[in-house]
Amino acid sequence: xxxxxxxxxxxxxxxxxxxxxxxxxxxxxxxxxxxxxxxxxxxxxxxxxxxxxxxxxxxxxxxxxxxxxxxxxxxxxxxxxxxxxxxxxxxxxxxxxxxxxxxxxxxxxxxxxxxxxxxxxxxxxxxxxxxxxxxxxxxxxxxxxxxxxxxxxxxxxxxxxxxxxxxxxxxxxxxxxxxxxxxxxxxxxxxxxxxxxxxxxxxxxxxxxxxxxxxxxxxxxxxxxx
Numbered sequence: 001x002x003x004x005x006x007x008x009x010x011x012x013x014x015x016x017x018x019x020x021x022x023x024x025x026x027x028x029x030x031x032x033x034x035x036x037x038x039x040x041x042x043x044x045x046x047x048x049x050x051x052x053x054x055x056x057x058x059x060x061x062x063x064x065x066x067x068x069x070x071x072x073x074x075x076x077x078x079x080x081x082x083x084x085x086x087x088x089x090x091x092x093x094x095x096x097x098x099x100x101x102x103x104x105x106x107x108x109x110x111x112x113x114x115x116x117x118x119x120x121x122x123x124x125x126x127x128x129x130x131x132x133x134x135x136x137x138x139x140x141x142x143x144x145x146x147x148x149x150x151x152x153x154x155x156x157x158x159x160x161x162x163x164x165x166x167x168x169x170x171x172x173x174x175x176x177x178x179x180x181x182x183x184x185x186x187x188x189x190x191x192x193x194x195x196x197x198x199x200x201x202x203x204x205x206x207x208x209x210x211x212x213x214x215x216x217x218x219x220x221x222x223x224x225x226x
Contacts, residue, residue, distance in 0.1 A: 005190055005209065005225040010142075010168045011110060011218070012159065012189075014175030015121040016057045017197035018100075019215075020131055023054065025097040029087035036083050042076045043069070058177030060122050060147055085124055092134045099135055100196065102216035107140045109219055116168070118143045120159050122179065125149030142166065155183040163187060174218070181207045192221070 016022040030053055037043035048068050056064035061084075065077040091097060111117055117140055121128050125148040132138055145162045152158040159173065173184030176194040184191035185207055193208030196215070205211050210221060 005172075005221060006170060007222070007225040008115065008170050008172045008190065010116040010118060010166070010171040011222075012118045012120045012162065012171050012173050014058065014173075014177065014180050014194075015119055015123055015128055015131060017176035018174060018180075018194050019103050019119070021098040021100055021197075022057055025088055025091045026053065026057075028096065029084055029091055032087055033080060033083045037076065037080065040079070042079060043072060058122060058175070058179050060153070061124065081124070085127055088127055089130050092130045095134075097131065097134065100215050102214060104135070104137065106216045106218055107137065110222060111140055113222065115222065116142050116166070118145065118162060118166070120145045120155065120162055120173070120183070122147045122155055122158070155179045156186045159183040159187050159189075163189075176204070178204045178206075181205060192218070 013019055027050055030050065031047055034043060034047040052068045053064060056067050061081055062077065065080055069076065069080070107117060119128060119132070119141055123146050125146045127148070128144050128146045132141060132144060143162065143166060145158055147153075147155070147158055150158055150161055152161065162168070163171065170189070172190045172192050173180055173187075174192040174194065175181070175183075176197045181191050181193065181204075191208045193205030193211040194215070195205060195211045195213050212218065212221070
């Protein structure tokens, strides 16, 4: 039996693994970053497996580095933040990045229907703004909230700030990780889980109200909501 959803006044999106195909930009930057860390004498040995950073997507960068490089000083983690952000922004400007199929068209159709659209991401502020700018989505979103920009330590806090600031009562939180599900549920909102990215395990989306396998399914969900 299909789930009956309430029509939201706003839809709030995670970025990596939801709107943005992160690995298209991240993996080339990840390998280059380790080359730079080795050149600077801050890291020795082979580059850790890609799986370590991909499995952490959606977490705060400080948590990701603990998994990727558990045995180095925190100062190296902060330097990694700087290098990775610089390389990713260079990659974005060079056109090395991809949104998931149907993202731009679906967002514009939702906006045409009068839905308020936002981003709520654990990423760095400049990274989130650069993705939106490069893919020309500035006119689509009413607000871009990031852990880096708002200084929050959990996505639950970040979403609460966004809801309060923009006076939103009824929203859908759309994302691909357990942090998105937790943020939505602990703030009393509907959660749409994205099952197409493949970074997380199935249990990541446990607790979602609906799980979609392609982004454009959001139009049908919205149109059929009551």
